[in-house]
Amino acid sequence: MTFTQNKIASILRHRGYKITPQRRAVLNIISLSHDHLTPAAIYEKVHEEHPRIGLVTVYRTLDVLAELGLICEVHAGGSCRSYLMRRPAEHHHHLICSDCGAVLDFTDCDLSNLEQRLARETHFEIKGHLLEFTGRCRDCKKGMKQKKAAR
Amino acid sequence: MTFTQNKIASILRHRGYKITPQRRAVLNIISLSHDHLTPAAIYEKVHEEHPRIGLVTVYRTLDVLAELGLICEVHAGGSCRSYLMRRPAEHHHHLICSDCGAVLDFTDCDLSNLEQRLARETHFEIKGHLLEFTGRCRDCKKGMKQKKAAR
DNA sequence: CTGACTGCAAATAGTTTGCATGACG
DNA sequence: CGTCATGCAAACTATTTGCAGTCAG
Secondary structure (H helix, E strand, C coil), X not given: CCCCHHHHHHHHXXXXXXXXXXXXXXXXXXXXXXXXXXHHHHHHHHHHHCCCCCHHHHHHHHHHHHHCCCEEEECCCCCCXXXXXXXXXXXXXXXXXXXXXXXXXXXCCCCHHHHHHHHHHHCCEEEEEEEEEEEECHHHHCCCCCCCCCC | CCCCHHHHHHHHHHCCCCXXXXXXXXXXXXXXXXXXXXXXXXXXXXXXXXCCCXXXXXXXXXXXXXXXXXXXXXXXXXXXXXXXXXXXXXXXXXXXXXXXXXXXXXXXXCCHHHHHHHHHHHCCEXXXXXXXXXXXXXXXXXXXXXXXXXX
């Protein structure tokens, strides 16, 4: 499960951020979607329900949420910057369908051996990693879905 | 080692692309650098030696080279699109220093177990993966290097 | 009340496109 | 020579910034 609204409100407040209807709306959209969303897509959806909200606010909200670690970026090749709800305390990765853009999460990667070896060999202090698999999802393999805007 | 100039020329020719001084210059810059380079950075360097070359040409050349698989993209968080010389036939990954932007390659990741399990569980047809570790390189740990433009 | 937040418009950055000229093969 | 490549300017898209009014705490 993702964070609850209350939990999120509390995190925001503790960090000195205010809780505004706009921020609630953006978070709500992101948490309802299981796909990754571009800022523009988020704006569109939020705008349907709150027509007075501006794209700029969406960008600013995304910055704040990303800084707090409540959402995270997905890099899906080419242009990037899509956002996805962050599951609390879970280290996780993505499986991205190159046809329809669907994103699946998985959490259990065991990269620690590789990480340790690399650290030893390269003298890097390794802080994190990004692991994404790309391919075609179940439905696209069957040719069931039509393509979404790839981006 | 990377591709030789001859090898590259032959690949271009076989695919119906012409070999122009501009393309040579761009390739040369990329192959000389061990860092990843943004299109703008490549342009700057190329421009020093060939002042008449345009940024547009750099973009177009990068497209061609990427399509041929001679160079590859690096996603280093935030804005992306940096390019790096591709080592021939090597499946490889990056270790990126978040302080100075240095990129190290490594080739031996064993993700096949994970990949098979994911394919089984999610019914994805997995085509490829992107694996990047981030951290601080040897020199930055020691505080030796000053930061480059992070970008 | 007051500082943080919002929305608008305008500025910027990055990338792509149209078109006439030039050069590889 | 014909075709593809180049260079310029202009068009676009995505994102950021400045500023005055507004609102959460």
